[in-house]
Amino acid sequence: MVRQVLIVAALAFVPGLGQAIYFRDKVSWQSPVPASEMVTVAQARAWGGNAIWVDARPDNEFARDHVPGALSLNEDRWNELLPQFLAAWSQEKKVVVYCSSQSCNASREVARRLRNEAQLKNVFVLEGGWEEWLRTNR
Amino acid sequence: MKTHIFAFTLSIIICMTARAELKWDQTSIELHPTAADKQAIGHFKYQNSGSKPVRFKSVRTSCGCTAAQSQKEEVPPGEKGEITATFNIGERTGTQVKTVTVETDDPEHATTVLTLKAVIPQQLEITPTFVFWGQGEAPKPKTIVVRAAKDFPVKHLRVTSSSPDFQAKVEETGNGQFKIDVQPQDTKRPIASTLTIQTEDSPKIFYATARITNAPAIQ
DSSP states (O other), X not given: OHHHHHHHHHHHHHHHHHHHHHTGGGOTXXXXXXXXXXXXXXXXXXXXXXXXXXXXXXXXXXHHOOSTTOEEOOTTSHHHHHHHHHHHOOTTOEEEEEOSSTTOOHHHHHHHHHHHTSOOSSEXXXXXXXXXXXXHTO | OHHHHHHHHHHHHHHHHSOOOEEESOXXXXXXXXXXXXXXXXXXXXXXXXSSOEEEEEEEESSTTEEEEESOSEXXXXXXXXXXXXXXXXXXXXXXXXXXXXXXXXXXXOEEEEEEEEEEOOSEEEEOSEEEEETTSOOOOEEEEEEEOTTSXXXXXXXXXXXXXXXXXXXXXXXXXXXXEEEESOOSSOOEEEEEEEESSOOOOEEEEEEEESSOOOO
């Protein structure tokens, strides 16, 4: 009986291993943002005035509502909005970027550009985005 | 008994043939817009190859920058159509992957994810796009490196500063690479300048920012 179970388990392991090797570059559980660059709403709120909140959503969504004090910085108007953000930025501040929800990608893209292009440090992506902020602040 | 087996087999065959099936020409499209393009549009074509109509329940995009439209709400058997996905490039750079999730009432293929990949040409790579000095820091020049893409030869680069408080000097370093030395007159007060970077052949303008910040800098 044990032998049969082991054989079945071994047989199931073979295609799994093959798939893991073949799709090694796009493993679904691999988060595009390292955990150290993510921040929860509670953590970000604890930073208080030491954090700059950046709204990466489109203009119309930002106009509808946003985290109090947040600055709009989206890729539709990057060149225009970036200088406005940099005017408010200072080295000791932590930057918290958010978009609509956990599944949106705009906050990751904006955070990536702030890190790579502007070479800013302490740039974080908000877990769960605006939806999570709303949920925890209701 | 034979009648039962026949009836069972027949019902299976009927169920198999009387099905709705949306067949997609392709579920993934790669687009290569030019530097002047404002949008990248992908056409995902389909045909209902089944014998029942297929009804679209929802068409959702992964990003506010992408809009998707289906031509019709219901697709009769044999009919063709397409979902048009329009990606607004804005001021995005690099390779952008956006998805469109299509939900239908076809129980076997209820959800289909369509992928639109847009490879946006990056004529110039500017690193960093932001240089800063802390107030009171020595006003030494800081360097911005500009690399031209392989298929975008650049002979001359023109850099202008929006403020006379900052000077920008351009130097060609070879292999399509330039360095821009940015230097403030002094660092006594918090001021900023927008640097516009242009090549001789392209109307596109690139930007960098120079700023004196309030806090002392450790760059």
